[in-house]
Amino acid sequence: MNYYVCLQQEGINDIAKFINKAQANNYNVVATSINANILPMEPFETDPTYPATLLKADEWNSKVLFCLSDVDVDSPNVKLSEYSKAMLLRDITWAEHLQNNGSVMIRLRGPKNENLAKIIEARNKGSWFIQVPITNPEIATFEHRKDATDKEIEEAQEVDPWSWWNDLRFAVNHNAKVKVVLELNDSDRPSRETVRRWLGEPIEAVIIPSSLFILNRSNYYVLNKEWQAIIGHFINVRANIIISATANDHGISQYADYMRKLINDNCDTHSLNSYENVLEIPLQPLFDNLDSYTYEIFEIDPVKYKLYQDAIEQALLDRVSDEEAKRTLTVIMVLGGGRGPLARAAFNAAEKAKRKVRVYIIEKNPSAIRTLTNMVKTLWSKKDVHIFSKDMRDFAPPELADILVSELLGSFGDNELSPECLDGALKLLKEDGISIPCKSTSYINPLMSAVLHNNVLQTSSVSAFNCGYVTLLKNIYHIDEPKALFEFKHPNRDKVVDNTRFKELLFTVEKDCVLHGIGGYFDTMLYKQISLSINPLTHTPGMFSWFPMFFPTQPRTVKQGDTISIKFWRCVDPGKVWYEWQLSAPVESERHNADGTGYNMRL
Amino acid sequence: MNYYVCLQQEGINDIAKFINKAQANNYNVVATSINANILPMEPFETDPTYPATLLKADEWNSKVLFCLSDVDVDSPNVKLSEYSKAMLLRDITWAEHLQNNGSVMIRLRGPKNENLAKIIEARNKGSWFIQVPITNPEIATFEHRKDATDKEIEEAQEVDPWSWWNDLRFAVNHNAKVKVVLELNDSDRPSRETVRRWLGEPIEAVIIPSSLFILNRSNYYVLNKEWQAIIGHFINVRANIIISATANDHGISQYADYMRKLINDNCDTHSLNSYENVLEIPLQPLFDNLDSYTYEIFEIDPVKYKLYQDAIEQALLDRVSDEEAKRTLTVIMVLGGGRGPLARAAFNAAEKAKRKVRVYIIEKNPSAIRTLTNMVKTLWSKKDVHIFSKDMRDFAPPELADILVSELLGSFGDNELSPECLDGALKLLKEDGISIPCKSTSYINPLMSAVLHNNVLQTSSVSAFNCGYVTLLKNIYHIDEPKALFEFKHPNRDKVVDNTRFKELLFTVEKDCVLHGIGGYFDTMLYKQISLSINPLTHTPGMFSWFPMFFPTQPRTVKQGDTISIKFWRCVDPGKVWYEWQLSAPVESERHNADGTGYNMRL
Known part of the structure; x- marks a missing residue:
């Protein structure tokens, strides 16, 4: 998985130099205001803040997150909101000019964002990263205010910035190009449930203020255990990292290294991560024939067939006592034999249990039959095994089974029609026979x-x-x-x-x-x-x-x-x-x- | 560009071993019959030719091209055509089982392929590679037939296998998953026009029989110049290579190395190859504002602005004699200044021609104006240059121009509306003024x-x-x-x-x-x-x-x-x-x- 670690800093005069500094300190992206240095108070279109030629086009796209002006387009003061809109549109025009498919970041200031939503909906290039404080930022201010009443504090605690985001999300009609950048805050650690809820949101990144870092005994900047855990959860859902620091912060290199280690510890690499959040239409193995690729994915599960083997072994032991083991034959019918994993589990179980078995393999997929036939001729040439190229519902067996073994289960249990198939196969089973699964x-x-x-x-x-x-x-x-x-x-x-x-x-x-x-x-x-x-x-x-x-x-x-x-x-x-x-x-x-x-x- | 070099061989008993042999000899794909060794005469569904477990699923997908049985589904003999269909469907079922998104190859036997087309259309997995001889394969047989009449030879030469493919292509309704694999033939070299025509087809690969190779003086297998040129053309349009050889051919390693060199010589690598055959909607720079990315692509053309500079230089020299050079000012108006390349060409031209110029840059894109303004302040602070943030059609100039310079041309000349724009800008030009382009x-x-x-x-x-x-x-x-x-x-x-x-x-x-x-x-x-x-x-x-x-x-x-x-x-x-x-x-x-x-x- 490719994560980015981004350095956010304000007051940047020279973006090219800032990118070099960030890269030298192990950051691969920078975030900064789209307006260099001082925000001009008039939105002149000719404002020559800096030329587009400062960076190559693909660098504007891949290395820079633009923070839009922190203006109040939803102010009740019409003059202020109109002015803010003009500023924001100027910023967006410039961002779209510099980045042909980049991302702009804007901070939510409070619950009212109707005008912002309209601006977001009108733009059709790139992504929007919406910066949301994880808890009410006002709470932090109470630390310095001894005059705050309990009521004030209580009211502040009831303000939930998630709802600001939620209202905006509905207002932009669940636009997939609008994502969350979550702002952590050193003065207020979010509750476990607050964190868990954000994991259900489209989190692009978390912003970590450098003040969250503490010096450990060896004089290294680290995060305490609680913050490690919280940020680890976000990394686990593929959130990227933005470190927010001031220009004279000398820890930035250590922060980046620390975050790369934290990403490494929490990024949940597994061979199936390309399937994350991908919607697939469920298989219909009864109606369609599975292909080799699908069988192979099933077969490499390290746990499932071992548990089947254990279950068959236990059933064999329960059904035939040690005394009868030599003279009693147990008939096992594998319903849906695929490329043989259940039959293999049955043979292994019989060997471990020291019981005699005859295995019937019923399989309706003619291509799987080819592989099974070859296995019977090679791997199982000395076993008492018989293959039938049939739908189990139409199969007339030469004898009844002691044990039926099947794996007709889908993700929702019965959604690959195991009830219907196993009802149809009931006629294959002895009166006192066992079905695995039961x-x-x-x-x-x-x-x-x-x-x-x-x-x-x-x-x-x-x-x-x-x-x-x-x-x-x-x-x-x-x-x-x-x-x-x-x-x-x-x-x-x-x-x-x-x-x-x-x-x-x-x-x-x-x-x-x-x-x-x-x-x-x-x-x-x-x-x-x-x-x-x-x-x-x-x-x-x-x-x-x-x-x-x-x-x-x-x-x-x-x-x-x-x-x-x-x-x-x-x-x-x-x-x-x-x-x-x-x-x-x-x-x-x-x-x-x-x-x-x-x-x-x-x- | 990633090409594959494939080894085709028949009579393979052990596909896994064949793949190893091919890889050891620098091939990355193999092609062989889907029916191992001997084709069974009855299409039994349980025919245990070889098990699916022989290779991993992704190897079946990426390393093997299956050649389907060479049967005649379009035979006028109904019994034969029905039997052939059953064989082919069995092959396809097996191929689809082994490859969840692979490719099957089938050889055209002649002009009639209606039944084949129906079978192709009914299959919805993977691709079809249609093997077509580049010239009538019958011609080769005349080499060994002294009894052939001139008429027979002439008739054979009129048979054009391209038309077999063409009819099939229409019959499968131009299905994009159906591609051509073109079979070369050592006894008949195709004409230049025959080769050129195939370049307009969706060529997946060319099959090169090993008999096409000749030993050079150093005892290395090579192709003669004519075949090199022909195959080079196909490589240039991204055709892959299939070498067809027999099991005891000892040249296979040399063929592969030779083909990799030929690919390297002909593969036409350039930075724009991701645009090949991609359809883009033309820009509308008059209506839309271009972004920095688009400007950058234009600006890096190594030839265009040099020629503009030459043109401006020549015009300056024609307009102002050496004697007048010191006291005569030439007014150049750049219509659509972008991020400055034409203005730069104008300054360079003036310097080379030793003529005094005043440059007006007219640009309607406010984002480009920001960059231009910065350039005027830095690069051109000592030049006589003036920027106007205007549509040229609405611009009222402080004085008239001697030379108008514009690059409003699209791929079709006038399709970015240069006629309309330049007509609108006519009022900016002196009676005897020059337009570049003219x-x-x-x-x-x-x-x-x-x-x-x-x-x-x-x-x-x-x-x-x-x-x-x-x-x-x-x-x-x-x-x-x-x-x-x-x-x-x-x-x-x-x-x-x-x-x-x-x-x-x-x-x-x-x-x-x-x-x-x-x-x-x-x-x-x-x-x-x-x-x-x-x-x-x-x-x-x-x-x-x-x-x-x-x-x-x-x-x-x-x-x-x-x-x-x-x-x-x-x-x-x-x-x-x-x-x-x-x-x-x-x-x-x-x-x-x-x-x-x-x-x-x-x-």
Whole structure:
């Protein structure tokens, strides 16, 4: 991951020199006022602050963040607001001239930003970085004011700059080019929940004032543990770093080195980071045949097949005593054999358990059959193994199974149609036979994620808000913890099998925020206590086969203490299965994916 | 530019080993039959040719080109064609399983490919590389047939495999995922025109049979000069290389090294290659203000401003004799000063000519004015120079100019509205004053370019075929040479100024091909014999400020000897200027951009 560490400084006479100084001190970007030195009080268009030729065009683009004039375009004083607008537009014109796709930064001064929003919406080049204090900056001033009353302090503490940003975000219609630059403050450390909520926002960077650094015993500038943790969280969601310092600050080199180390410690490098916040349409392995690439991703999970092996081993031991081990054959049927990982787990389990097994592999994908056939001829030439190129629902077995093993689970448990498939395979199983897995449960919770919301908008599909997506959740805020939604047991020997479901779940809002959608997870009991989980509360360590799901809703600001009520349906008709979801509190809103027109799983 | 050099070989038992051998010999891709070794005569879905696990998924994608079975899906024998289809579909299923976004290669057997086209259209994964012999492969067989009659030979020579490809291309509806792999042949060297025509096609690679190589005196395998030139042309349009050899060929390492050298010699690296075949909407500098990035690209042209300087110098010398040099002041007005390059050229010219000048710089872009103002204060503080922040059409000068200097020319000469601007600036010029440039002429010719056609389709704009684009032409075939279209002279002292134009131009088709659109170019006389040109016949060496234009038409096959007639209009109304174009022979087709609704230049 490429992060930048930026040096912010005011009063710069010579930008080229400033960039050199920053680079010499291990910064790769600078931030400074677009108006060199003194802000002229008249917005003359001919103001010769500095020439465009000072830097090359690509340096203006890649090395400089321009801080726009700190003027009040939303002042109630019309003269002042008009003047401020003229100043700001002049700044923007100049920024657009210098940077053909750069970024400008502007600081929010308070809750009223309607005029600013209009200016932002009118500009169509580059990005806007909105500088927001993480807590009310006024609080800091009370340190120096002994006359402040308790009431004043209390009122100041109730001011929440997040709401300034939130109002602006709605006013610019969730424009993806508008991001947050979060300003930390040495006099007021934010609460854990305040930090967590910001992680659901599109954080471009955090501004760290140099005053946050303290000298340690070896005379090095460092951050204390609490700030390290807070900034670490932001780095983890890919926020960049801006160090704000004065011209005569001699610590700047140490700050940069320290931040690069902190980035290194918190940047969460893993091989799947290109999937972060990316919305994918869930696989339909029942309807489509998987390709080798997809099988390979599944197969390299270091945890999942080991747990399957453990579950099969335990089931073999429970089913056949040590005394019977030599003469009793256990029939294992692998439903959906893919390129062999479950069969391999079965053979390993049999070896470890010292039990005799016959393995039937049922697989409907003719290309996977080619690989399986080769494996039988080479790797498994001495095993009692039989391959059937069939859909498990149509398969007539030569004998019944003691153990059915399958991995038909999707990110939401039943969304790859494991209930329907395993119901169809019930006829393959002995009366007292075992299904691995034996149970699966889906979970949901309300999420704030401006990034995912923007990604939904960018699919530009008419049914974007009627789709469930698979995504590696990164920039999110869990508004409340996940709760259990639907449960399926296997084998299901009910007289009348009904795989439709409905449930309404209630969640509580801990802090004002925006509901952007619903997170979906699952866990599954393979056998007895051996389970797999992608529920964030109980996630199986090291397992990456499944990313969570995301069911989008229209963005809606919710208030601390609000109850969020979510209705969720699993619907079935002869040709397909689909989900519908609906927010029913704090306000009742539209039902998503009604009749499965936006997204469904084909039987 | 990243080219690949691929080793093609048949009868491969072990693909992994083959890849290793190829890599050890400096190849980065292999091509081989998707069916290992022997083609089974029944398309069993369980045919265990080799397992998918032989390679990693990304290796299947990036290292292997699969050659599909050479079967005849278009055979008139229904049984054979049905069998062939089953074989081919089996191959495709297997290829799609192994490669989640790879490429399959299939060889055209003759002119009839309707069934193949349907199969290609039905597949939605990966790319198709269509293997086409560059000349009729039958001709080679006559070498060994003494009984062949002159008539037979003549008929064979009339068969043009390009037409097989052309019919297929229309049958698959110009699908951008279908590309050509061109098969060279040691027994028949293609004509120059045959090669040139293929350069207008989407050439993925050329297949070079190892028999094309000859041993030189030092016992090294090389190509003769003619083949070097031919392959060099294909490399120049970014074709990759496939060497076709047998298993016991000991020259493969030398072939690869030789080809890498040939690639290096012909790959045409330049800093602008990311613009190749990219369609850009022309700038509208009169209506929009240019940004620093655009100015910078113009300013770094090593040739253009030198020629402007030469022109100004010559004009100064012609206007003021050596005797008058000390007491006569020449007034130069730079119309559209940008960030100063023309003013700089004027000062340099004055210095070289030893003439006194006063320079007025007129510029309407307030951001450029900032840079100019700074230049006046620093670089030009001792010059007689005056800046005016004005549109030249509204400028009232303190005195009249001896010389007007402007660079308002677009890729098509007048398409950045130089006629309208310079007519508006006529009032600034003395009766006997000079305009630099004094004349500009546009040129057009008919082009074949499947790549540009696909890029037009991919703009997915409703008016895609009613736009003129600026593009660095690369994969094109000039169906005929450019001819002069419209001419504008400056200053234009006509009583009634009319900048509308119409002309019909005739071109001759030298070889069957497809007309995809019209190339647009210009040249301009700066002063006397000093000119700038982007007409391919007279292009100013080293100048890159302007890419040609491309005016698309619907693709149409034209025959050798056909006359192509193109009508072209320049239209003007009070608010805008626009072009219309129409093919009127060999068939009359629709008029593009009627009323300027697709694309126009705002006044």
